[in-house]
Amino acid sequence: MLSLFLSKRLRESKHQSGFIGFLSKASTIGVFLGVTVLIVALSVINGFEQQLKERLLSVVPHVSYQAPYDPISDWPSKVELLEAQPGVTAATAEINLTGMVQYKGQLKAAQLKGIDPSRHVNVSSIHEYIQPLNLKALAADEIVLGQGIAAHLGVNLGNKVTVLVANQHAKNALAAPKRVSFNVAGLIAMGGEVDKNLALVNIAKIQQALSLEPMTVTGLRLTVDDVFNAHQIAMDAGRILPDLVYVQSWFRTQGSLYQDIQMVRTIVYLVVFLIIAVASFNIISSMVMEVKEKQADIAILKTMGTRDKTIFMTFAVQGLSYALVGAFFGLIVGTLIALNVSDIFAFWTSIDGSNPLQGVYFIEFLPSKLEFSDIIIVLLATVVISIISSVYPAWQATKVQPARVLGGG
Structure with a gap:
């Protein structure tokens, strides 16, 4: 308690120089x-x-098995086997x-996916981004295109x-490509690369086009x-x-993301902790100068019987x-911004008129x-760094010799 009282009195002292006060405020900021x-x-x-x-992972396959040569026959029994495995x-x-x-002479490459409409909703949430079609009702002659594909083709x-x-x-390896006609029944509006590449059709139509048996898939x-x-x-x-x-x-297709x-998380930790460390070095500078300025006060306290431990704690608490103080206000402001950053980003892009995330990432807002x-x-990191920064100046305060300071020696 005495250390807290002395720390408060020293902080409120009118004798503190303007430069030391500036360093203290700079470290807090x-x-x-x-x-x-x-x-x-x-x-x-x-x-x-x-x-x-x-x-993204609700749309892209978690795991897929692709037949490189011969197609997979009797797929319902294989699906039943897989669903019985742990973790699936x-x-x-x-x-x-x-x-x-x-379409009308225009061509666009696409990842064509033949699906079983009734079962596909169990392994993907892509149906949540399709309008106006209910994916379960996808007919054999219908296709769902990504918005990017539709926009490119008009x-x-x-x-x-x-x-x-x-x-x-x-x-025959040189066989001509199959030509299959579809009616556009829905559009995928998810954002990112999915809209530009994906097209969904009924698996029965693709099996027919590739001359595959009804229970055979790739x-x-x-x-x-x-x-x-x-x-x-897998x-x-x-x-x-x-x-x-x-x-x-998905690690192979999306693992790099x-x-x-x-990696960005690690870099952010490193850079910002360095910022806090630099601020803590300012604490060391200001505290060392403050100890130097308060030598007479420290000497008087020692002659009155104040123990070195109390003096050490006084300056450690002050540092x-x-x-x-900086961490407390940083926590409040950081939390407020973090809770509203999506709205702030949306407001900023509405003013600026451009969205740096559009067409680059799988989302177009800042989550x-x-x-x-x-x-x-x-x-915890801030407190630890601050404690370490306060140890040396507080230790220096305990080394003040009253006889030399008060005697002018």
Whole structure:
């Protein structure tokens, strides 16, 4: 209690020079800015990770098995086998092709996916981004195009398009591509690359075009209960398949995006902690100068019987208070910004008229997710760095010799 009282009195002293006061305020402001930026940046990174998991990974395959040579026969029994494996939540059959969508002389490459409409909704949430069609009602002569494909071709709902696909299972390698006509029944409006590349059709139509049997497909698709363990689940579940297949998890197609998010998180931690460290060095500078200025006061306290421990705690508490004030206000401001960063970004883009995320990432807004654990880590790191910064000046204060200071020696 005495240390707290002395620290408060020293801080309120009128004899403190203007330069020392400036350094103290600068260190507090530095900690404030560091904590604010770190909380906001981590919240945005958490938001991207959440959107990756809940939005993108709800559409792209968690796991897929693709037949490189012979097609997969009797796919319902294979799906039943896969769904019985640990970690697998749902499975379905697919036919994946690269095709060309043609409309009035215009061509656009597309990832053509033949699906079983009744089962596809169990492994993908793409139906949530399709208008106006209910995906379960996708007929054999209908196609769903990504908005980007439709915009490139100038296609509207109800128009008829032609899809050119190569028959990779044909006996003649030089066989002409198959031409299949579809009516545009729906558009995918998800954002990002999916809108520019994906086209969905009924699997029965593609089987007919490729001369495949009704129960024969070229791929199987799974969803798993732990997306970050998808590769291991894929390998374990795939061993029960009698067919020769390539195993692929979302880590291969989207893993680089997840790794980028984690790398940015690490860089943000490093850079902002360096900002806090620089601010803490200002605490050292201001405290050393303050100890030098308060030598006479320290000497008087020592002659009155004040112990070195009390003097040490007095200056340690004072240095820590500079950081805690900055951390407290940084926490408040950072939390407020993190909770409203999506609205702030939307307001800014409405004024500026451009969106830097449009067409680049899988979302076109700035997500945010405030984690309580991040707040605790930031505060603990700030307190630890501040305590370390306060130790040396506080230790120097205990080395003041009253006889030399008061005697003028």
